[in-house]
Amino acid sequence: MFSSGHFAYAYLGGPFEVLTLDNDGWGQQNFAAVCAHETGHIFYAMDEYYSAGSPCTSASGYLRYENQNSQYGTCLEDVPFCIMRSVPLEYAVLCTSTKGQIAWVDADGDSVADVLDTSPAVQIISVGKNGSSTVQGIATVTPITNLNPMGYGNEISVNTIGAVQYQLDAAGWAAAQPADGAFDGGSENFIFQPAVADSGTYHLQVRAVNSWGTYSAALFEADIEVVGATGIIVSGEQNVPGAVRLLGNRPNPFNPSTEIALYLTEGAGVRAVIYDARGALVRRLFDDLLPMGDATIPWDGADDAGRPVASGRYFYRVEANGSPAVTGAMLLLR
Numbered sequence: 001m002f003s004s005g006h007f008a009y010a011y012l013g014g015p016f017e018v019l020t021l022d023n024d025g026w027g028q029q030n031f032a033a034v035c036a037h038e039t040g041h042i043f044y045a046m047d048e049y050y051s052a053g054s055p056c057t058s059a060s061g062y063l064r065y066e067n068q069n070s071q072y073g074t075c076l077e078d079v080p081f082c083i084m085r086s087v088p089l090e091y092a093v094l095c096t097s098t099k100g101q102i103a104w105v106d107a108d109g110d111s112v113a114d115v116l117d118t119s120p121a122v123q124i125i126s127v128g129k130n131g132s133s134t135v136q137g138i139a140t141v142t143p144i145t146n147l148n149p150m151g152y153g154n155e156i157s158v159n160t161i162g163a164v165q166y167q168l169d170a171a172g173w174a175a176a177q178p179a180d181g182a183f184d185g186g187s188e189n190f191i192f193q194p195a196v197a198d199s200g201t202y203h204l205q206v207r208a209v210n211s212w213g214t215y216s217a218a219l220f221e222a223d224i225e226v227v228g229a230t231g232i233i234v235s236g237e238q239n240v241p242g243a244v245r246l247l248g249n250r251p252n253p254f255n256p257s258t259e260i261a262l263y264l265t266e267g268a269g270v271r272a273v274i275y276d277a278r279g280a281l282v283r284r285l286f287d288d289l290l291p292m293g294d295a296t297i298p299w300d301g302a303d304d305a306g307r308p309v310a311s312g313r314y315f316y317r318v319e320a321n322g323s324p325a326v327t328g329a330m331l332l333l334r
Contacts (some may be wrong), residue, residue: 014042043102064147065100119217120208139208242321253331268320
């Protein structure tokens with residue numbers, strides 16, 4: 001036993017667990033099962049035995065599932081051999097509540113776990129610039145909303161982009177090419193050159209597919225005008241994406257500073273501000289010109305008066321050349 005009286009423990013959300021070799025009364029033969037129980041805590045599964053004092057309505061995990069197999073109350077489930085109860089672990093299984101808390105559920109029965117069941121997004125960042133017929137864009141996976149009432153609240157996904165496709169006038173989908181040689185990340189730049197024989201106006205559609213074979217729910221669509229073999233232009237300002245694309249802040253959570261990452265589809269006047277969780281203005285962070293391409297805007301965790309702000313969740317808002325503003329959330333931990 002440890003001096004605290006424990007023989008195995010893990011903090012809810014991790015990042016580590018500690019076990020003794022014989023696990024007190026459970027014995028070495030149950031080492032793997034005790035390890036599985038403690039690993040459940042790392043992914044936010046709660047204890048279900050009575051002395052833990054966790055009510056049925058206590059919620060945890062990325063998908064915010066209630067602890068409905070707890071012995072502490074009259075719950076919807078009663079699975080005696082669930083891994084999160086103190087039971088003979090050689091018979092342990094995963095009950096529905098535990099599966100929900102560690103996000104091993106498939107609510108719609110499509111054989112894709114809920115945390116992976118999202119569609120990727122596509123955005124065109126350059127169309128026929130400088131006389132070229134090349135189209136450039138970015139495809140990104142979309143994480144499911146993090147509903148966890150505990151932890152940092154980061155929205156994450158292990159999905160990757162598997163392919164990007166385009167078509168003209170619904171003539172059949174063709175493959176775009178990854179800018180770095182492979183579609184294998186959560187955010188991928190892509191390029192393609194529409195193959196057309198004649199000048200004229202065509203309807204362009206672009207979609208992405210993720211590593212689970214899920215296509216974009218919303219296509220990028222635009223009417224393009226092809227001018228000989230020299231280039232193409234987008235017809236209609238409503239089809240042109242905004243000047244700024246938000247790539248998040250890094251690190252997040254952070255202490256004491258972080259950087260907001262952007263991609264600008266063109267040189268633009270950029271304005272960035274910071275708000276607190278109540279919506280009060282904290283910092284007028286940036287107001288200047290930036291060139292096309294990747295950019296970062298640092299924040300040192302201070303307000304307009306240069307005073308360090310307290311720990312908590314903050315929001316940033318970025319706009320460029322009057323295009324629709326984009327926003328993000330970040331967590332400061334002092």
